[in-house]
Amino acid sequence: MLAGRKVLCISAGCAAIAVKLRMDEGRVLRDRTLKELSPGGIAPPFARYAHGVEVPAGYRLIATSGQLGLTADGSVPGQAHAQAEICFSNIDVILAEAGAGRADVVRINAYVTDRAHMAGYMAARDAWLKDVARLPASTLVIVSGFTRPEFKVEIEVLAAAR
Numbered sequence: 001m002l003a004g005r006k007v008l009c010i011s012a013g014c015a016a017i018a019v020k021l022r023m024d025e026g027r028v029l030r031d032r033t034l035k036e037l038s039p040g041g042i043a044p045p046f047a048r049y050a051h052g053v054e055v056p057a058g059y060r061l062i063a064t065s066g067q068l069g070l071t072a073d074g075s076v077p078g079q080a081h082a083q084a085e086i087c088f089s090n091i092d093v094i095l096a097e098a099g100a101g102r103a104d105v106v107r108i109n110a111y112v113t114d115r116a117h118m119a120g121y122m123a124a125r126d127a128w129l130k131d132v133a134r135l136p137a138s139t140l141v142i143v144s145g146f147t148r149p150e151f152k153v154e155i156e157v158l159a160a161a162r
Contacts, residue, residue, distance in 0.1 A: 033056070034053055034054070034055060034056075034059075034104070034106060034134055034160060035053065035054040035056075035134075036050040036052075036053055036134045036135055037050060037051055037052035037053060037054055038050060038051055039051065045135075047122060047126075047138075048122075048125065048126045048129055048135060049108070049135050049136060049137060049138035050134070050135040050136060050137055050138075051137065052137050053106040053107065053134070053136055053137050055106055055160040058162065059160040059161060059162060060098075060160065060161055060162070061158065061159070061160055062094075062095060062098045062100050062104070062158070062159040062160070062161065063156070063157075063158050063159075064091055064094045064095070064156050064157050064158075064159075065156060066109075066111070066154040066155065066156040067086075067087040067088075067090040067091055067094075067154065067155050067156065068083070068086075068087065068146065068151050068153070068154050069082065069083020069084065069085075069086045069087055069151060069152065069153055070086065070151075071086060076148075076150045076151065078150070079120060079152075080112060080116075080117035080120035080121055080152040080153050081120030081121070081123055081124050082120075083120075083151070083152050083153040084110075084120060084121045084123075084124030084125065084153045084155065085124045085127075085128075087124075087153055087154070087155040088124060088125070088128040088155065091155065091157055095157075095159055098159070098161070099161060100159045100161040102128065102129065102131075102132050103132050103133070103134065104159040104160060104161040105132075105136045105157045105158070105159045106136050106137065106158055106159060106160050107136055107137045107138070107139075107157065107158040108125065108136050108137070108138040108139070108155065108156075108157050109138075109139050109141075109155070109156050109157075110125070110138070110139070110140045110141070110153065110154070110155045110156075111140075111141050111142075111143045111146075111153070111154045111155075112140065112141075112142055112143070112152060112153050113142070113143060113144070113145055113146065113151070113152050113153075114142065114152070115142055117152050117153060118140065118142075120153075121140065121153050121155075122140075125138070136157070
């Protein structure tokens with residue numbers, strides 16, 4: 001079956017066309033993947049993220065709640081970078097629970113409590129994405145605080161997987 005149609009071949013010429021259609025159908029299916037959007041006419045991203053990501057029909061969406069830099073034993077490290085690493089580690093576990101991973105992330109929303117924490121967060125994000133070929137869209141916002149004063153970073157992601 002090719003693109004939803006049955007093909008009956010009774011000659012070598014028809015067989016060649018069927019092979020071409022099969023190849024074209026394979027290309028179409030391969031092209032139905034998450035696509036990084038980098039439009040011309042606007043400034044390029046100034047960090048490791050994409051301006052946008054297109055999610056084709058047929059994908060499941062996985063949304064995480066905001067993750068804080070809280071370890072399983074309840075401790076909170078003092079540095080923003082360490083907190084961001086914990087957030088991303090927690091996100092890995094949540095994505096795995098849904099059968100997804102870092103490469104499936106289409107959007108990262110991150111919040112820090114001070115401009116001084118941006119570099120630590122960004123270093124952790126860049127390390128987390130180092131092996132990801134298609135980058136997610138990303139937003140970083142400076143907020144006045146979280147539920148507890150020791151929290152400096154909160155991160156949530158949206159992922160799409162088949």
